[in-house]
Amino acid sequence: MSTVVQPASPADTSRPTSELIRVEEVHKYYELGETRVHALRGVSVTISRGEFVAIMGASGSGKSTFMNLLGCLDRPSSGRYLLENTDVAQLDKKALAAIRNRKLGFVFQGFNLLSRTTALENVELPTLYAQLNKEERLTRAREALRTVGLEDRMDHFPSQLSGGQQQRVAIARSLVNRPSILLADEPTGNLDSRTSVEIMDVFQQLNDQGLTIVLVTHEPDISRFAKRTLLFRDGKIRRDDPVADRPRAGEVLKALPKLED
């Protein structure tokens, strides 16, 4: 398929032409019978390779709607969305699925792992849709689990893992096809504060290796681990600030009291 650009590996993100995402005047309406909800009211933003963006905002401000657009799960009602210079509006459903599979990694608030399926098999899942051979699939799935520090939990089922561990499995799953961007919608929403910082540690390390991350959170404590914050209000970006004095999650963890388990 000619419209799909080859998935970039996190390693080659230091190229000079580094614009990854360009969103121009995007609107999104939801038709609800008679009424029409205007969820996004003209959003424009560009995100470059290697960025780590935290999206903040009150509930209902349009953060998830925006993430769904970035994730090619939905299309804008108007405006343009260019992903690696490709206008997503031009692509058919099959091409969008291929983009989700190879260029994007998703992490959700509710983990969204398949139950009664082992950690390894959950992580392997995206590789099945990427037509990789069995050997390559397993190698990559193991490698991704190692990246998130769960190589010793490969054969565990989600029900046998803690929330933080389940979220790590989900992160490993999002990494397995070596995407250009990791999209995370409130990934720490269901986790306690220490585990949240642990997840942010994983994100920071991945970002250090060049992976672009866009993350939604409504906790300021979490957003400060990112490099840049966007503030949404009423379907618009109200503020766009770089993060000054970004703490290292690894350091913060050392200061936090250890959980006894």
Place this chain on the structure above:
Amino acid sequence: MDFLSILRVAWRALSRNKLRSSLTMLGVIIGVGAVIAMVGVGQGASQAVQQQISAMGSNVVFVSSGTVNRGGLRLGWGQTKSLVYDDMRAIVRECAAVRAAAPGASSAEQVVFGNDNWFTNVQGTEPQYFDIRDWTLAAGVPFTQPDVEAAANVAVIGNTVRQNLFGAADPVGQTIRIKDLPFRVVGVLNAKGQSAHMGQDQDDVIFVPITTLQKKLTGDTWLRFIVVSAVSRQASYAAQQEITALLRDRHRIRPGQDDDFIVRNLADIAQLADESSRVMTLLLASIAGVSLIVGGIGIMNIMLVSVTERTREIGIRMAIGATEDDVQRQFLTEAVVLSLLGGAVGILFGIGSSLLITRLLGWAVVISPAAIAVAALFSGAVGIFFGFYPARKAARLDPIEALRFE
């Protein structure tokens, strides 16, 4: 997603709900089993009919009194009184294609031997009848032409009559009473089974000389039928035509008028019987086919439930890169695996019940590879057909909505 992985996922999803999957398959199992058993019964009946027809005798042409309906052959014979002994003599004398002929008339009578009695069909004929119908004797000899001329009280009994009156004892030489007249049993016939065209027990019969029947039992001279043997199988059509022409002439039937007799040759009867057993097979198969369709609806139902239950899973798969085709193929495969598994078990079930029908009812049941192949194909088709809509529904889900599904 490669086919092996699809199969593995399908297998897993199905084995997660073992009871539900088995119950769903049950519909297809019964459907496929019923198709195989019913087609087997139908084909078995048809085969039995063909055997009986060829057992009726070589090159046989039946002439009976009665009329032909415009719609086709009328099955009830002997309705009109039109055939006489001289018709038979004339047929033998004048029809070149005819080798031999025997007269037939009958009367339903109570037959007594010792303390046992039996109500049966007493037929009058001549000795060549047994030869024409290829009907051999198990014991004794047939009565003779002198017996016919003398209107002697002698009888050749069918196997059913032997069983009912004599049990294990030897009937030859014994005396039975028909309408209070004593008859000496001279021969016992081998079993011939049910008749092809009416399913009557052909062995429930006693043969006596035609003269004896007419003079001592019925008191009239009409024949019910004449059994004719053509010189060869090919000649039976010629014989049929010669006989028709001859009898129309003898009975003074003007052109345009209906015959007052019916001439049928073996081929006609075979065709008639074949047609009716084909209709029966078709009927049985379609009844069984309906249960296969009901099984398919069961699969559709459970697949719809499964799609709803697994909405979130579908959303996850789509979010990580499954295309609509991937999802559709997944659910379609599950439906087809269900129906094919059901089909496989159904084939065993069908073969088993065919054997059971043969064992318990004594019917000849043909287990035909064609029926098995068709049933297997059909069960696969049922899976595709009834799995398509649920799979389509799954593929059409909106990933965002699906992910939000609780």
